[in-house]
Amino acid sequence: MTPGTPRRRAALAVLLFVAVALASFGCFAVNFPAPEMPGRVIEPRRTPGPKQSLRPQRRTPPGRPTATSTSTSCEYPDQNPKLYVPWQPIDSYLRLTAKNTESLGTYIPSDLEDLGSSYSIRSGEPGMLRREAAASFRKMVAAAAADGVTIRLVSGYRSCWTQRVVFQNHVLTMGLEQAQRFSARPGQSEHQLGLAADIGGPSTGYSLTQSFGDTAEGTWLRHNAWNFGFVLSYPNGKEKTTGYAYEPWHWRFIGDWKLAKAFNESGKTLYAWLLEKGN
Numbered sequence: 001m002t003p004g005t006p007r008r009r010a011a012l013a014v015l016l017f018v019a020v021a022l023a024s025f026g027c028f029a030v031n032f033p034a035p036e037m038p039g040r041v042i043e044p045r046r047t048p049g050p051k052q053s054l055r056p057q058r059r060t061p062p063g064r065p066t067a068t069s070t071s072t073s074c075e076y077p078d079q080n081p082k083l084y085v086p087w088q089p090i091d092s093y094l095r096l097t098a099k100n101t102e103s104l105g106t107y108i109p110s111d112l113e114d115l116g117s118s119y120s121i122r123s124g125e126p127g128m129l130r131r132e133a134a135a136s137f138r139k140m141v142a143a144a145a146a147d148g149v150t151i152r153l154v155s156g157y158r159s160c161w162t163q164r165v166v167f168q169n170h171v172l173t174m175g176l177e178q179a180q181r182f183s184a185r186p187g188q189s190e191h192q193l194g195l196a197a198d199i200g201g202p203s204t205g206y207s208l209t210q211s212f213g214d215t216a217e218g219t220w221l222r223h224n225a226w227n228f229g230f231v232l233s234y235p236n237g238k239e240k241t242t243g244y245a246y247e248p249w250h251w252r253f254i255g256d257w258k259l260a261k262a263f264n265e266s267g268k269t270l271y272a273w274l275l276e277k278g279n
């Protein structure tokens with residue numbers, strides 16, 4: 001058979017197609033978990049998904065100074081721009097955000113709500129949660145009070161600009177390595193989702209310390225928070241999977257008590273569990 005025969009040309013065409021397909025796949029391969037979070041290898045997505053629609057919304061926060069409002073990014077300078085892109089929509093209660101996920105950008109939830117001084121020790125940004133999370137939080141505070149336990153929101157919503165300041169301050173006071181054990185880089189915080197509540201109580205003077213976990217308030221939350229759709233994101237001894245040190249005060253709203261119950265019964269970290277929930 002000579003090189004010019006139809007059969008040979010067809011074989012060459014197939015080879016060429018396979019080569020192009022392989023090259024294209026390499027271009028679209030999604031990144032993998034950061035080394036400090038080896039919980040599970042995330043396979044690159046092989047089928048076209050709703051990835052485009054999940055891109056962070058680029059919205060300007062109301063009332064921001066001009067210098068900040070014109071900024072389209074609030075990422076920390078060393079932030080890796082090529083990270084895993086979760087599939088859950090950015091406003092899903094099950095959206096994953098972690099050290100190895102793509103930045104939430106300048107996303108601001110559209111349904112943030114002020115909890116008010118009866119439920120939060122601070123006003124403004126930190127006194128806010130998304131509407132359903134806020135409603136559930138109020139019920140939780142009331143239920144705790146009925147059991148003789150006082151809990152309050154210490155820090156709720158945090159914009160990516162605020163998160164950048166928080167992270168930078170941690171870096172300045174404790175160095176980068178320690179800072180990233182306790183604080184998320186801007187664009188990767190559950191607080192930016194409006195679904196994370198740092199909760200405190202009088203036993204620790206509303207300060208967010210690991211000893212909070214052993215107080216009456218911390219214990220009450222461990223037993224009851226799931227009834228209100230709140231779960232612990234960063235439990236003790238799971239830093240290798242979650243990427244963060246133990247934070248007994250940081251509770252994440254995931255939608256409702258049924259999901260929270262299922263999560264608690266799974267025995268998994270929230271990071272691993274959310275990955276299985278379509279992220």
Ligand SMILES: [Zn+2]
Nearest residue numbers: 196197198250
């Ligand atoms: Zn927190």
